[in-house]
Amino acid sequence: MSGTVEISSPAQLSTLLSSSRVVVVNFYNEGNTSSKAIAPVYDQLASQLARPNRVTFAKVSTVQQAQIAQSYNVTNTPAFIIFKNNQKIRTYSGSNPQQLSEAIKDLAAEAENEGGGSGGFGEAGSSGSGGWRGAALPRGYGDVTDQVDVRGLDLLNSDSDFGGVRTLFESSQPASLKKGKAAATGSEGNKDWVESDVDNQLMLYVPFTSTVKVHTIQITSCVSGDEEDDEAPVRPKTIHIWTNRQHNLGFEEAEDIPAIQAIELKPSDWDEQTATAKLELRFVKFQSVYSLVLFVADGEGDSEKTRIDRIRFIGESGEKREIGKLEKIGADD
Template sequence: MSKTIQIASPGQFSDLLKSSRIVVTDFYADWCGPCKQIAPIYEQLSASLSRPNHIAFVKVNVDTQKEIASKYAVTAMPTFMIFKQGQVVEKVQGADPRKLQAVVRKLAAEAEGGSSSSGFGGSSGSGGWRIGDLPKGYGDVTDQVDVKGLELLNSDSQFGGVRVLFESSKPTGLAKGKAAESKTKDWVESDTDEQLMMFMPFQATLKVHTLQITSLPATADDDDEDEVPMRPKTIQIYPNRPHILGFEEADDIPATQSITLTEKDWDSTGTATIPLRFVKFQNVTSLVIFVVDGDGEGERVRVDRVRIIGETGEKRDLGKLEKIGDEQGE
């Protein structure tokens, strides 16, 4: 007998997210050929890994449950989302059996290992390195960033590009042992001075509740403190700009919100959680984040990760859902 749960209402899905620690969700449509092709594999995973109140496998028909599909910005079939403690931690688009099996079994193994971390989960399963709880009623919407449209001004090319800021993987700055010896510079540093200007467009209209910025400057090994990058201090935020601002242009435009961070704002993972004036960030299609200066006397600022917490806009055109083929899998 199948253990997969067919979702019949938004309330049923919401209750399940609260009652089961991990919820694997198959967003499908009856007219979608690739959805039918991968369905037997999904059922096999469900039969072998389902555990009451712990790991649940569900199916959501996007044609009959449009409210749920809209809430999670599902625009292509099939889409698989894995929720951990009510938040999306993995997303797989397309009929890719190997990738689906890999991410599901990985999370199931973590659950079997008794992991009880309440850390934030990103858009991939390695995002649980953050600490604290998400604001009630809101989730991680970083996966709505349109990475193709990202821009970053005054960044040093010796370090990671702007896309690295939105990865959910644990920064190497937090790694220990052999991982700490990695030469991968998975962070961003400013170049000619301490200022950074970033433009991030979104794939959907968002309600942005909170920003999280992670900064992990290294400890100085010598007396030259100017060589050690600083954490951001003053940050200005501009929503709904059509393009990135120039530094002089930003001086002439009042920011919608300006934040000054102090040492006590950074937690043990090097992350500062910045609540926004929510009423000012209700219908956001893009954000410009301007790091005005750093906290110290150095000449460079370092940023490792950026995370956006909020809610995806409800207005989606579900009439233009795509079919995603199974060319990635066999």
């Protein structure tokens, strides 16, 4: 099957989701300017990446198929929902062709390379139900980053010249890992990461759309590794973590409130290939979590800049989120 499939009934969509490993659905409105603008990009991706029974591209008119749109709580167009093995794994809204293209290409490559078994699920650097990961999943746990409520994210002391807070939860592989060390220094101009501003501290507030159990936190930091450059950004070193706060903490406030856990990362904790470290949590302390505060107290070395490319949360999700609570991860602030 090549090109796109125009969906004319709920039954047709259901059959498609059952017959193809990956299905990308474009919800559009014929009268919407943004829907019209991104349509050629979507059609081009379909012509390049569609594979019979593996990767299928579909379109749903929210006007003609209002029932389908309502069932997935699509209210704004264009919207793109990606399904894998008949499960909804990702939702994007708006007309950002680059982000959509990268996400679909990653999934298409994975679907193409997978055999009839488990394929690349759970491997470091793979795209799974929670997107790209820099480390393998611990047995019995999954990626719950899609439970992050991106609408409530808050990041203090970040440099506005770099990506916003939602960049940390992009589902795609960090651009620096694709392009090598040159990109890690910023020379490629694609700054899809976060750097601290006036000093090397960062304070991140992360609310969730459901109660989660957090087993591990994966942090990716693609620094250049140039020890002679005192101004080059460095990786986080000491990280303090709080649970179930109603809002972010101030830097002075963090000194007065005991953290649930403090972790000091060593250079050996960082995987050389994926630039990712795993924060092993005291799991019993993170059983019913609806928000986290992560305080990067300092970084490796003497640099005043700390860099983080991605954060992934590994554990178990609690009460199932209502359809429609999914938000686009990685939207510009």
